[in-house]
Amino acid sequence: MAGWTRRVFAGAAAAALMAFGASAAQAQIKIGAVLSVTGPASFLGDPSKKTLEIYVEQINAAGGINGQRLQLIIYDDGGDANQARTFATRLIEDDKIVAMVGGSTTGTTMAMIPLFEEARIPFISLGGAIQIIDPVRAYTFKTPHTDRMACEKIFQDLQRRRLTNIAMISGTDGFGASMHDQCVAVAPRYGVTIAHTERYGPRDSDMTPQLTNIRNRQGVQAVVNAGFGQGPAIVTRNYAQLQVPHPLYQSHGVASKQFIDLAGDAANGVRLPASALLVASMLPDSDPQKSVVVNYARTFEQKTGQPVSTFGGHAYDGLMILVEAIKKAGADPRKIRDAIEATRGFMGTAGVVNMSATDHMGLDLTAFRMLEIRNRDWTIVPEGGS
Numbered sequence: 001m002a003g004w005t006r007r008v009f010a011g012a013a014a015a016a017l018m019a020f021g022a023s024a025a026q027a028q029i030k031i032g033a034v035l036s037v038t039g040p041a042s043f044l045g046d047p048s049k050k051t052l053e054i055y056v057e058q059i060n061a062a063g064g065i066n067g068q069r070l071q072l073i074i075y076d077d078g079g080d081a082n083q084a085r086t087f088a089t090r091l092i093e094d095d096k097i098v099a100m101v102g103g104s105t106t107g108t109t110m111a112m113i114p115l116f117e118e119a120r121i122p123f124i125s126l127g128g129a130i131q132i133i134d135p136v137r138a139y140t141f142k143t144p145h146t147d148r149m150a151c152e153k154i155f156q157d158l159q160r161r162r163l164t165n166i167a168m169i170s171g172t173d174g175f176g177a178s179m180h181d182q183c184v185a186v187a188p189r190y191g192v193t194i195a196h197t198e199r200y201g202p203r204d205s206d207m208t209p210q211l212t213n214i215r216n217r218q219g220v221q222a223v224v225n226a227g228f229g230q231g232p233a234i235v236t237r238n239y240a241q242l243q244v245p246h247p248l249y250q251s252h253g254v255a256s257k258q259f260i261d262l263a264g265d266a267a268n269g270v271r272l273p274a275s276a277l278l279v280a281s282m283l284p285d286s287d288p289q290k291s292v293v294v295n296y297a298r299t300f301e302q303k304t305g306q307p308v309s310t311f312g313g314h315a316y317d318g319l320m321i322l323v324e325a326i327k328k329a330g331a332d333p334r335k336i337r338d339a340i341e342a343t344r345g346f347m348g349t350a351g352v353v354n355m356s357a358t359d360h361m362g363l364d365l366t367a368f369r370m371l372e373i374r375n376r377d378w379t380i381v382p383e384g385g386s
Contacts, residue, residue, distance in 0.1 A: 028071040029064075029098060029331045031322065032091035033315075034112065035126075036104035039079035040202065040229050043258045044104040047300070047312030048126055049074055052101065054303050055319055065326050073097065077108055084108035085115065092119045098333045099326075101318040103127050104311075105228075106174035113140050122325075122337045124318040126311070128228070128253055129178035133360040139337055141360040143317040143350055144310075145275070145368055147179035147226070148186060150251045153273035153368045154224055155183075155190035157381065163221040163247070167196040167214040169207065169235060171227030175253055179226035195220055200231055207231075207238045215244045222246050228253030233262035240266035247271065252368070256309030260376050271381065273368040277313045277349045278378045292347050313349030321346060321353065 033052055036045035056072045064070060073095050075087035084103070091097045092115060099122040103109030109127035116123035116139055123140050125132050130146035158166065170180035180197070187194055196217045198210035214223055223246050225235050232254045239248055248270050250259070255274035260267045276283055280293035296316055297308040324346070325339035343362060346353040351367025370381040 027068045029068050029326060030071045030073060030095060032088075032095060032097040032100045033072065033074045033102035034077050034084050034087045034091070034100070034108065035074060035102050036079040036108060037074075037076040039077075041079040041105050043229070043256055043309070044126070044311045045076070045079075047256075047304075047306070047309045048102070048104060048315035049076075050304050050306075051300060051312040051315040052319055054299065055316060059323065065323060066330070068331070070323075074102075077104075079105060079108065081107045081111035085111040088112040088115045092116070092121060097121065098331050099322050099336050100124065101126070101315060101322055103132075106132065106178060109142075110174065113137065116140065120337070121333045122322070122340055124322060124340070126314045126318060128175050128251075130182060131178055136358060136360050141318075141321075141340055141355070143314045143321070143348065143353075143361070145252055145273070145350060145363055146182075146361065147175065147251065148182040149363070149365055149368060150179060150253075150273050151183040151186050151224075152190070152365055153370060154249045154271075155187065155192050156365075157249075157271065157370050158192060158222060159190055161222075161247070164191055165193050165195045165219045166222045166224055167198070167217060167220045167246075168194055168224050168226060169198040169200065169210055169214065170225070171229070171231050172199055172201050173227070173229075175251075176227040176231075179251055179253075183224060183226065200227070200235070202229070202231065204231065205234060207235050208242065211235065211238050211242050211244060215242055220246060222249065224249045224251075226251055226253075230262060233259055233267075236263040236270060237266045252310065256311060257307040258309070260373060265376065267373045267376065269373065271370060271372045274371050274378075275310050275313060275350045275367065276369050277308060277310050278371060279369065279380050280308075282378075282380055289347060289351065293349050296349055310349070317346075317348035317350055317353070320348065 060069050077084040101124045103125040106127040106129040109125040125142040130148045132142045170176045250272040277293045280297045283290040325336045329335035329339040343355045353362035355362035
């Protein structure tokens with residue numbers, strides 16, 4: 001079974017390995033990753049896997065960390081939470097890793113958190129929901145913006161457009177359900193009323209009935225879709241087919257070119273909050289994040305031949321935060337945990353990270369950019385624009 005196949009990536013060519021010599025080859029720091037490389041969440045896991053492989057190879061080719069090579073051990077959970085938990089156990093008990101970067105979805109992440117907490121091994125998740133880091137757990141961190149932040153960024157844009165009554169359509173997966181609840185919780189703060197709610201399942205292939213209900217609902221001025229995977233693309237296509245006259249917002253869970261490819265021309269006009277990575281070349285030279293996102297985008301696209309996505313960027317951020325922590329703390333998991341928590345001023349693809357004992361993500365709302373899809377490409381919505 002492909003999902004159960006163990007894949008160990010040392011991250012360097014054989015010639016580089018020989019150059020290190022036998023003694024250096026033994027001095028390795030083992031880190032793990034459980035990713036949804038195949039299955040319905042592969043658009044999340046595949047770019048993350050490629051990113052980790054690219055940069056571990058670069059790190060090892062440059063001499064490793066404090067003279068020690070990184071050994072990256074990757075398992076593919078296929079998007080299945082039970083497999084993710086099994087692989088997490090294997091990483092802890094058999095592979096003896098010192099830290100973990102992975103967990104492509106909220107569901108797989110939540111299944112693994114108790115294991116890493118009990119083992120006291122740092123876990124940097126790539127999942128989206130706020131419940132991953134709220135409440136704060138000692139050994140669990142995350143790099144993507146939260147679903148609550150996505151709601152807040154969307155609601156700020158609605159305020160600027162003077163739109164106050166909305167409908168929500170949400171996936172029933174962990175991320176979709178969590179973002180729906182977060183939007184409901186923060187809506188009053190922004191003067192937004194959620195007048196109607198619809199749901200769809202992960203295997204639904206037509207959301208026309210739900211969207212017809214929304215179109216017929218009096219007073220609705222905009223629609224927010226909380227979800228990831230193929231569901232939001234289906235929503236977007238059905239939305240255009242029904243000619244729903246209201247602005248449509250998606251979450252950062254669709255922040256990749258794959259969403260545009262799946263939705264086609266129906267994606268034009270859709271707005272969503274996302275990191276600057278998707279619009280790296282459009283940033284002014286004065287933007288302090290530009291060099292980071294441009295360099296990552298160039299490296300990823302040259303190495304893979306694929307368009308960059310924010311999901312690979314989250315893996316880059318997690319790995320680099322971990323590398324800096326190991327440089328300072330060595331290979332002791334508890335000291336690595338302390339060093340991750342002390343991360344300040346780290347400029348990543350998602351924004352500036354300032355972690356603390358009460359914040360294991362470290363991003364604020366300024367890390368999000370509001371984007372609009374035009375002519376099947378990303379554009380930046382000006383701050384204060386409409």
